[in-house]
Amino acid sequence: MQTEDTDTEREGENRSPLPEMQHNIYQEQLRYNEGGVIDMLEYLVLYESRSGNTKKLAAAIFSNLPGNSKDLIDITTDKSIPEAKVYFIGFWVNRGTCSMEVSDFISDLGGKSIALFGTCGMGDSPDYYKAIESSVNAWIESDNDYLGAFICQGKMPRKVREKYEAMRNTENEAQMNLYIRNFDEALTHPDSLDIEHAKVFTQKCLKKLNEMDN
Numbered sequence: 483m484q485t486e487d488t489d490t491e492r493e494g495e496n497r498s499p500l501p502e503m504q505h506n507i508y509q510e511q512l513r514y515n516e517g518g519v520i521d522m523l524e525y526l527v528l529y530e531s532r533s534g535n536t537k538k539l540a541a542a543i544f545s546n547l548p549g550n551s552k553d554l555i556d557i558t559t560d561k562s563i564p565e566a567k568v569y570f571i572g573f574w575v576n577r578g579t580c581s582m583e584v585s586d587f588i589s590d591l592g593g594k595s596i597a598l599f600g601t602c603g604m605g606d607s608p609d610y611y612k613a614i615e616s617s618v619n620a621w622i623e624s625d626n627d628y629l630g631a632f633i634c635q636g637k638m639p640r641k642v643r644e645k646y647e648a649m650r651n652t653e654n655e656a657q658m659n660l661y662i663r664n665f666d667e668a669l670t671h672p673d674s675l676d677i678e679h680a681k682v683f684t685q686k687c688l689k690k691l692n693e694m695d696n
């Protein structure tokens with residue numbers, strides 16, 4: 483996707499490393515039950531979402547996880563991040579991959595079960611989605627169990643379309659028209675079918691976890 487110009491202003495913001503203290507909170511915050519015994523969450527849905535698309539998937543995944551031992555957290559908030567056994571980690575795609583905040587978080591996990599989910603502007607592109615998945619799951623250390631990834635299309639900012647329109651000339655017209663069509667198709671995503679697919683993905687992950695336990 484040609485979004486480079488709009489990337490530049492975000493890059494510093496998006497790629498800045500997390501403060502070390504916040505990392506420690508990620509790994510060390512534990513919950514205590516009434517008896518003072520450390521409780522670890524069963525599920526944590528953690529996501530980064532700039533314009534709300536990935537947040538929608540996160541909410542759908544969260545609501546499909548059983549029980550009460552679960553939390554839903556935006557990685558960019560100040561809220562401390564509890565430890566869990568199973569992580570559903572969501573990201574929006576920027577230049578074909580996730581942000582450094584997300585990759586740092588993933589690479590710090592050990593001995594966990596991890597599922598990934600994300601949204602990107604490009605629609606209906608299984609090979610591209612596979613490439614995104616590979617670039618993000620590469621951060622998962624080998625002592626974790628990887629459950630798979632779900633990626634779908636998400637609407638993009640209006641200025642992306644305006645950029646395509648401004649760039650369009652006689653030589654690249656066909657390509658730019660394709661980009662513009664993709665932009666327009668993205669406007670309704672994630673839609674109810676995407677949400678349904680996210681739910682199916684969650685069920686598949688739960689089934690895998692169940693099989694791993696038996």
Ligand SMILES: Cc1cc2nc3c(=O)[nH]c(=O)nc-3n(C[C@H](O)[C@H](O)[C@H](O)COP(=O)(O)O)c2cc1C
Binds near residue numbers: 489573575603636638
């Ligand atoms: C700066 C920027 C870079 C992007 N890079 C890509 C990209 O490389 N590939 C892609 O398919 N979509 C790209 N997109 C589109 C977003 O990934 C997409 O709109 C996503 O659904 C946004 O999710 P969010 O609403 O959770 O932030 C980009 C969007 C922006 C604003």
